[in-house]
Amino acid sequence: MERKQTALVLSIGLLWPVIMVLGWKGAYLPAMILSVLLMFAHLILGAMHEGKVDPVFLAYPILAWAALWILSFVLSAYYADLFRGTAPSFSILGFHPSFAWTVLTYWIGGILTLSVGYYLLRDRWLSEETWSKFKSDIAEIRKAGGKA
Amino acid sequence: MSTGAKILIVGFSFATIVVSFLIGVWAKKKADTAQAFFGGTALFGPVVVGLSTMAAVASAFAVIGIPGIIYATGNPMTFWMLSSAAFGMAYIILGKKVRAMAELGPVSSLGDISDLRFDKSRYIKAVMSLVLFLGCIAYLAAQIKGVSEMFAHILGWNYYVTGFLIFGVLIAYMIIGGEAGGIMTQAFQGLIMAVASVIIIVGFFVVTGGFGKVLEAAAAAGTLTNGPVTKKLSADFLNAWGVLPGQVSMVYMLIPILGTVGQPQVLTRMYALKNPRDMPRLGLWAAVSHAFVGFLAVVMGFGAIYLVATGKVPPLAKADTAAFVYADSLGAWAQLLFYATALAAAMSSASMFLSLSAGIIAKDLPEALGMRKPSDKEQISRFRVMMGVLGVISVAVALTNDSMVAILGTFGWGTLMSATFPVFVLGLLWKGASKEGVACGISVALVLNILCFALVQQKFKFPGGMPWYFNVIVASIVVTILVSLFTKGAAGKNLDKAVEKVIEL
Numbered sequence: 233m234e235r236k237q238t239a240l241v242l243s244i245g246l247l248w249p250v251i252m253v254l255g256w257k258g259a260y261l262p263a264m265i266l267s268v269l270l271m272f273a274h275l276i277l278g279a280m281h282e283g284k285v286d287p288v289f290l291a292y293p294i295l296a297w298a299a300l301w302i303l304s305f306v307l308s309a310y311y312a313d314l315f316r317g318t319a320p321s322f323s324i325l326g327f328h329p330s331f332a333w334t335v336l337t338y339w340i341g342g343i344l345t346l347s348v349g350y351y352l353l354r355d356r357w358l359s360e361e362t363w364s365k366f367k368s369d370i371a372e373i374r375k376a377g378g379k380a
Numbered sequence: 381m382s383t384g385a386k387i388l389i390v391g392f393s394f395a396t397i398v399v400s401f402l403i404g405v406w407a408k409k410k411a412d413t414a415q416a417f418f419g420g421t422a423l424f425g426p427v428v429v430g431l432s433t434m435a436a437v438a439s440a441f442a443v444i445g446i447p448g449i450i451y452a453t454g455n456p457m458t459f460w461m462l463s464s465a466a467f468g469m470a471y472i473i474l475g476k477k478v479r480a481m482a483e484l485g486p487v488s489s490l491g492d493i494s495d496l497r498f499d500k501s502r503y504i505k506a507v508m509s510l511v512l513f514l515g516c517i518a519y520l521a522a523q524i525k526g527v528s529e530m531f532a533h534i535l536g537w538n539y540y541v542t543g544f545l546i547f548g549v550l551i552a553y554m555i556i557g558g559e560a561g562g563i564m565t566q567a568f569q570g571l572i573m574a575v576a577s578v579i580i581i582v583g584f585f586v587v588t589g590g591f592g593k594v595l596e597a598a599a600a601a602g603t604l605t606n607g608p609v610t611k612k613l614s615a616d617f618l619n620a621w622g623v624l625p626g627q628v629s630m631v632y633m634l635i636p637i638l639g640t641v642g643q644p645q646v647l648t649r650m651y652a653l654k655n656p657r658d659m660p661r662l663g664l665w666a667a668v669s670h671a672f673v674g675f676l677a678v679v680m681g682f683g684a685i686y687l688v689a690t691g692k693v694p695p696l697a698k699a700d701t702a703a704f705v706y707a708d709s710l711g712a713w714a715q716l717l718f719y720a721t722a723l724a725a726a727m728s729s730a731s732m733f734l735s736l737s738a739g740i741i742a743k744d745l746p747e748a749l750g751m752r753k754p755s756d757k758e759q760i761s762r763f764r765v766m767m768g769v770l771g772v773i774s775v776a777v778a779l780t781n782d783s784m785v786a787i788l789g790t791f792g793w794g795t796l797m798s799a800t801f802p803v804f805v806l807g808l809l810w811k812g813a814s815k816e817g818v819a820c821g822i823s824v825a826l827v828l829n830i831l832c833f834a835l836v837q838q839k840f841k842f843p844g845g846m847p848w849y850f851n852v853i854v855a856s857i858v859v860t861i862l863v864s865l866f867t868k869g870a871a872g873k874n875l876d877k878a879v880e881k882v883i884e885l
Binding site for chain 2: 233234237238241242244245248249251252254255256257258259260261263264267270271274275277278279281282283293294297308309311312315316317318319320323325326327328330331333334335338339342343345346347348350351354357358360362363366367369370373374
């Protein structure tokens with residue numbers, strides 16, 4: 233477990249400065265995509281229980297969210313470039329085709345995955361059994377004279 | 381503004397303040413231990429904590445300031461305001477770990493969690509407390525000044541009387557009810573914000589005809605002038621990146637989304653939740669209520685753009701008046717709801733930051749300096765005194781010293797993030813996060829926050845036009861990880877067995 237954790241933390245330690253330098257250089261789309269990977273690493277660390285992530289919870293909400301957001305930033309950049317300097321030839325629900333993805337995939341998509349998905353699959357994040365076992369483990373450590 | 385509208389605003393604001401006070405007084409019976417009084421630890425359900433968290437996160441600036449930024453620069457800031465998914469992300473990442481720490485020992489402040497994780501390191505607790513204090517006091521001063529100015533201006537009241545009246549009541553109910561009272565009043569204020577936001581959002585569609593009309597108007601507007609004021613609008617203005625470099629959108633996306641997990645108003649609410657298995661429900665409440673308030677800021681910015689683009693209002697001399705101009709255009713009911721939302725947003729954030737600042741000065745810093753830990757009763761008394769003293773000083777300074785508020789305004793979200801990421805995010809996610817690594821990381825955060833503050837005063841331009849705090853956050857995280865790789869204090873095999881269980885949970 234410790235190795236997996238350390239590998240993920242090292243990726244976090246590497247991604248932050250890379251994103252920063254890409255930002256300095258104006259390479260914002262790669263920086264945004266790497267930002268999703270950075271957040272993904274945090275989510276995996278948080279969702280991990282004894283070194284493992286529930287595969288269903290990994291697929292939805294985590295991977296579904298990551299895919300939606302990468303798609304969101306790529307589409308925003310694509311349509312911003314396509315219609316730069318002109319009025320767009322169409323809109324999506326009244327939004328500029330570049331901004332529509334901020335609303336649909338970043339905002340609403342983010343809620344549907346990281347909030348609704350998290351709620352729907354809450355037992356896979358923390359089950360009653362896991363929480364009870366944690367409390368009994370802590371009680372045992374206390375009994376054995378552990379610091380807690 | 382009409383007299384009728386003024387009466388409505390005064391009446392509704394007065395009712396909000398009175399109900400907040402009564403809730404704070406009522407909450408006194410819940411705050412019978414130091415844990416309950418300082419932290420509301422394990423006391424509340426997901427609805428109360430969810431609304432309270434959202435209300436504490438969405439400050440008055442979100443409602444008053446952000447529409448002006450959107451009017452001035454287009455959509456980059458919408459990434460920040462539409463970051464509702466951040467709550468779910470924060471709870472997935474750290475929710476069960478922070479809540480589980482409250483099972484290891486008495487937790488009534490973030491300093492207590494730091495003690496449990498890092499083997500009572502006084503240095504980590506002291507430096508973290510200092511950086512958190514800087515961020516909290518900055519937020520507090522900004523809330524006080526912003527709302528006092530706004531209400532004094534619209535109602536024609538004396539600025540100082542207005543400030544002391546609103547925040548005097550707030551200080552009183554926080555002294556009586558402590559953080560437990562704070563959480564409950566914030567939940568009430570959060571509810572006001574969410575409901576008012578829904579109504580104003582509906583008003584936006586009625587008045588403008590929807591986002592398509594705003595886009596059409598902006599695309600056709602060209603350059604507009606009003607005496608010396610010029611406003612250039614185009615369709616590009618309303619693409620995803622607006623008129624700022626794309627990397628600013630990147631920062632305004634990443635920092636609020638990932639940074640939410642590092643905000644004290646989110647971290648402290650994780651251990652206020654009674655049942656940790658309710659964390660996903662809490663995430664849903666916080667996200668949905670935030671979605672309304674965040675979207676409110678966006679539609680108010682778009683509304684102001686629409687008014688200017690269609691010639692209904694001349695280009696604004698000051699972008700930060702956008703929210704007021706738009707609210708005025710909707711009529712008395714919208715003005716009432718807008719000012720109620722702004723008041724609720726300011727009071728909820730101010731009460732949270734006042735309580736956190738007072739807790740740092742009354743409890744965490746003295747403990748970090750090695751002073752004797754007093755009894756529960758004594759701790760609560762000290763906290764109450766400190767809340768009163770700090771509250772009065774903050775109101776006085778915020779109302780009388782503009783330059784101090786501007787200086788403090790340098791610190792905020794990024795400052796708080798730079799202090800909490802090494803201690804809590806890395807500390808509770810990674811067994812390898814060592815005492816030495818975290819001490820170095822937060823020391824770098826403290827030094828760089830102050831250094832960057834000095835550079836900002838000198839109008840220094842940071843690379844890529846990115847906000848300075850991004851660089852500070854990166855430095856504090858990288859230093860924490862690097863030093864932890866080579867040191868072992870309170871990490872790896874030296875980690876407390878119970879803390880190890882928390883990290884594995």
